[in-house]
Amino acid sequence: MAKIIVITSGKGGVGKTTSCASLGSGLALRGYKTVMIDFDVGLRNLDLVLGCERRVVYDLVNVIQGEASLHQALIRDKRADDLFMLPASQTRDKDALTLEGVDQVIQALSMDFDYILCDSPAGIERGAQLAMYFADEAVLVTNPEVSSVRDTDRIIGLLQAKTQAAKNGGKVKEHLLLTRYNSQRVAEGEMLSLEDVQDILSVPLMGLIPESESVLKASNKGIPVIHEEGTDASIAYKDAVARLLGEEVPLKFVEPEKTGFLNRMFGGRK
Amino acid sequence: MADATSPRLNLVTTPFKLKGTSLPATLMQPNTGQIGLLEAELESRLAKGSALLKVAPLVLDLSQLDQMLDLSELQEVCKRLGIQFLAVRTADKNLQAYARKLGLMALNSLDRPATAANQEEMPRTLVHQGTVRSGQQLINEKGDLVVMGSVNPGAEVLASGQIHVYGAIRGRALAGIQGDPQARIFTLRLEAELIAIAGHYQTSYSADFVTAGDAVCIELQGEKLVSTALTQL
Numbered sequence: 217m218a219k220i221i222v223i224t225s226g227k228g229g230v231g232k233t234t235s236c237a238s239l240g241s242g243l244a245l246r247g248y249k250t251v252m253i254d255f256d257v258g259l260r261n262l263d264l265v266l267g268c269e270r271r272v273v274y275d276l277v278n279v280i281q282g283e284a285s286l287h288q289a290l291i292r293d294k295r296a297d298d299l300f301m302l303p304a305s306q307t308r309d310k311d312a313l314t315l316e317g318v319d320q321v322i323q324a325l326s327m328d329f330d331y332i333l334c335d336s337p338a339g340i341e342r343g344a345q346l347a348m349y350f351a352d353e354a355v356l357v358t359n360p361e362v363s364s365v366r367d368t369d370r371i372i373g374l375l376q377a378k379t380q381a382a383k384n385g386g387k388v389k390e391h392l393l394l395t396r397y398n399s400q401r402v403a404e405g406e407m408l409s410l411e412d413v414q415d416i417l418s419v420p421l422m423g424l425i426p427e428s429e430s431v432l433k434a435s436n437k438g439i440p441v442i443h444e445e446g447t448d449a450s451i452a453y454k455d456a457v458a459r460l461l462g463e464e465v466p467l468k469f470v471e472p473e474k475t476g477f478l479n480r481m482f483g484g485r486k
Numbered sequence: 487m488a489d490a491t492s493p494r495l496n497l498v499t500t501p502f503k504l505k506g507t508s509l510p511a512t513l514m515q516p517n518t519g520q521i522g523l524l525e526a527e528l529e530s531r532l533a534k535g536s537a538l539l540k541v542a543p544l545v546l547d548l549s550q551l552d553q554m555l556d557l558s559e560l561q562e563v564c565k566r567l568g569i570q571f572l573a574v575r576t577a578d579k580n581l582q583a584y585a586r587k588l589g590l591m592a593l594n595s596l597d598r599p600a601t602a603a604n605q606e607e608m609p610r611t612l613v614h615q616g617t618v619r620s621g622q623q624l625i626n627e628k629g630d631l632v633v634m635g636s637v638n639p640g641a642e643v644l645a646s647g648q649i650h651v652y653g654a655i656r657g658r659a660l661a662g663i664q665g666d667p668q669a670r671i672f673t674l675r676l677e678a679e680l681i682a683i684a685g686h687y688q689t690s691y692s693a694d695f696v697t698a699g700d701a702v703c704i705e706l707q708g709e710k711l712v713s714t715a716l717t718q719l
Binding site: 367 | 619654
């Protein structure tokens with residue numbers, strides 16, 4: 217049976233889809249058969265970040281409504297053989313999704329895959345609740361700023377009330393993924409620190425992704441940033457994948473880098 | 487123009503308020519159906535100055551009685567003695583109908599809830615394990631509330647009694663919501679958006695907001711919320 221993980225946040229634009237693509241790629245690179253489902257019906261994005269937007273023929277709504285089979289709709293990633301994605305529909309809205317339909321799709325996928333990543337839409341409405349409903353674990357993507365932290369807090373409340381696990385008296389395992397972390401700005405007091413965020417959310421940290429230009433560049437190229445070897449973001453996402461798999465990895469990028477004089481004069485940001 | 491049916495301002499919109507209330511009444515459980523015996527006993531009790539009979543209305547409970555009792559005769563006796571015979575409690579439908587005919591209230595003894603009313607009123611402490619998250623609301627309308635965690639921004643905890651938070655209050659905490667001015671709020675860290683005791687509230691916006699910071703107890707002194715550091719107690 218596959219492990220079902222929802223990538224969620226409440227707030228939009230914090231890096232759910234970017235993180236989903238990198239975590240999915242990371243799991244696949246480790247040899248786990250992984251499928252990502254884009255639940256953001258109407259605002260299809262995951263295919264862009266993966267660079268497979270021109271290969272989308274059928275989507276999640278087509279499968280749920282019986283217009284296409286799962287195998288027709290699944291797209292294999294061109295970089296990692298064990299990674300597949302099920303795109304969202306761009307022309308429908310979230311009402312086209314039904315709980316029964318999602319259940320059937322997830323059950324069918326669990327037979328063939330090790331991990332199912334559900335890329336949740338922003339918000340706390342139906343789309344987001346459907347994405348989290350069947351989850352065993354949740355990755356809470358959060359930026360170090362107050363509104364993002366509060367929205368994540370709200371989502372945790374929903375995870376504890378509106379999921380199948382919660383209704384059966386269980387619990388969705390929570391992981392905090394702090395993205396766009398700029399240790400320099402934290403040191404200057406312009407950003408919430410890791411401590412501040414954990415103080416409020418009290419959820420175990422799964423990863424800390426430093427703010428980096430390489431993330432945006434990679435997204436625009438349609439490459440999950442984890443493939444950009446050597447960049448801080450790639451290293452951080454690989455660590456996050458390791459922690460998701462239960463490995464102990466020391467935390468990086470918490471403290472600002474000590475820059476030398478020359479670097480400060482001439483060096484740019486990586 | 488504003489009138490009662492379409493008020494322009496939402497100030498006085500209802501001509502009256504409706505609230506539940508309970509009246510003190512004296513319950514009489516007769517052990518005999520003989521009016522003569524009952525009358526004699528009532529007279530002697532009144533002569534001794536029984537306040538239960540003089541002041542409070544009388545409710546007759548027939549659930550224990552296996553004899554016949556003439557309600558109209560008893561009603562006459564009560565009228566003569568100045569006792570306010572108010573209601574009859576019985577499971578017997580015919581008797582209920584007869585009581586109504588006599589102008590008495592008929593209470594169904596079968597309708598009584600399994601738990602006695604006074605048992606229901608017993609305050610119970612509600613203990614919540616874990617953090618109260620944004621958008622969540624915890625209410626204990628009868629008793630105290632204990633949170634084993636923090637109350638996060640955007641969350642709300644309410645209790646008719648005390649509120650204990652073994653963590654930080656960053657959201658809203660309202661104690662004494664039924665109007666108990668003795669209610670207090672205890673927390674290990676006060677960073678609340680709003681705190682209130684018995685309807686007297688303060689937001690973190692107000693200039694004289696009770697000192698935020700470490701472990702405090704907040705109580706109502708007169709009209710003011712006052713906080714005391716728990717370590718100083």
